[in-house]
Amino acid sequence: MNDYQFLAKLYGVRGSYPIAPMEGTKIGGNTACMLVRTPEHVVILDAGSGIIRLGKELIPEILNYNKETGSLFHITILFTHTHTDHLLGFPFFAPIYMPGVHIHFFGPATLGMPFKEIMSTQVIPQYFPVSMDEFRSKKSFQNIDENMYIYFNPGNPEPQIGHVFESESAFSVLSIYNMKYYFHPKDGSYPYRVEWQDKKIVFATDVEEYAGGDQRLISFARNADVLIHDAQYSEEQYKRFAGYGHSSIKAACDAARQAEVKQLLLYHHDPNNSDQVLKEMEKEARKLFPASELATENWEWRL
Numbered sequence: 023m024n025d026y027q028f029l030a031k032l033y034g035v036r037g038s039y040p041i042a043p044m045e046g047t048k049i050g051g052n053t054a055c056m057l058v059r060t061p062e063h064v065v066i067l068d069a070g071s072g073i074i075r076l077g078k079e080l081i082p083e084i085l086n087y088n089k090e091t092g093s094l095f096h097i098t099i100l101f102t103h104t105h106t107d108h109l110l111g112f113p114f115f116a117p118i119y120m121p122g123v124h125i126h127f128f129g130p131a132t133l134g135m136p137f138k139e140i141m142s143t144q145v146i147p148q149y150f151p152v153s154m155d156e157f158r159s160k161k162s163f164q165n166i167d168e169n170m171y172i173y174f175n176p177g178n179p180e181p182q183i184g185h186v187f188e189s190e191s192a193f194s195v196l197s198i199y200n201m202k203y204y205f206h207p208k209d210g211s212y213p214y215r216v217e218w219q220d221k222k223i224v225f226a227t228d229v230e231e232y233a234g235g236d237q238r239l240i241s242f243a244r245n246a247d248v249l250i251h252d253a254q255y256s257e258e259q260y261k262r263f264a265g266y267g268h269s270s271i272k273a274a275c276d277a278a279r280q281a282e283v284k285q286l287l288l289y290h291h292d293p294n295n296s297d298q299v300l301k302e303m304e305k306e307a308r309k310l311f312p313a314s315e316l317a318t319e320n321w322e323w324r325l
């Protein structure tokens with residue numbers, strides 16, 4: 023049936039806003055979105071424009087599941103933070119219109135506004151023709167914080183919420199931890215660590231590593247198989263954009279080296295950087311951390 027037990031796949035790798043350059047891009051023009059899943063658990067990290075294609079791909083599976091089981095198809099979407107480039111795709115995510123779907127949204131309250139309110143105000147009639155309560159899927163919203171984690175049990179596609187001070191359910195097949203990262207304007211962001219069996223993949227976008235690296239993030243990512251890390255700027259560009267909440271190539275490599283990860287994916291590409299410029303940045307990165315590569319749309323890790 024499925025040719026994987028675990029799949030991680032990137033659907034959006036661009037930062038700030040989506041691009042469609044006249045000359046095209048092989049690296050990808052869509053903003054942040056990653057799928058991580060098992061055959062029965064579907065989790066999406068961030069809902070940038072990349073989520074639109076993912077939504078279309080899920081339709082046949084959802085319809086088939088509804089028909090075979092007569093029950094709702096569950097999708098969990100976790101947000102690193104709610105800047106526009108990380109949520110602009112959700113009103114165009116086809117499953118949100120499907121009555122056979124239950125979407126579990128998790129994200130941070132920001133500057134005092136609850137997560138549900140942040141999401142709902144994106145689709146008020148002044149901005150979008152369909153309001154949150156008019157989307158035909160069932161929806162739940164949960165504020166996240168760094169003391170909780172999300173896990174999945176076999177035979178149950180719904181996310182479970184654990185507390186880091188409690189011992190983890192022995193039955194969990196997929197667990198997702200988070201931490202609050204403070205250096206991203208104006209209320210931080212939440213990197214996630216996905217664990218499946220003994221494999222770990224860390225999604226750390228919209229983080230700005232200062233000299234020496236952030237030791238909390240480095241220990242959060244320790245020994246990860248894959249670290250997806252913000253690397254929006256070349257060293258030269260970073261001089262002009264220090265403090266904007268994104269890392270340079272060098273800072274990302276430095277974090278990867280200190281965390282002793284197996285592979286680094288450079289992520290959140292600046293929309294002003296052409297494929298050619300990005301390829302040059304990748305070369306620079308490889309001198310600093312050999313197991314570096316540019317994150318590209320359609321990158322996948324299949325186990």
Ligand SMILES: [Zn+2]
Binds near residue numbers: 105290
């Ligand atoms: Zn961003």
Ligand SMILES: [Zn+2]
Binds near residue numbers: 206228
């Ligand atoms: Zn951001």
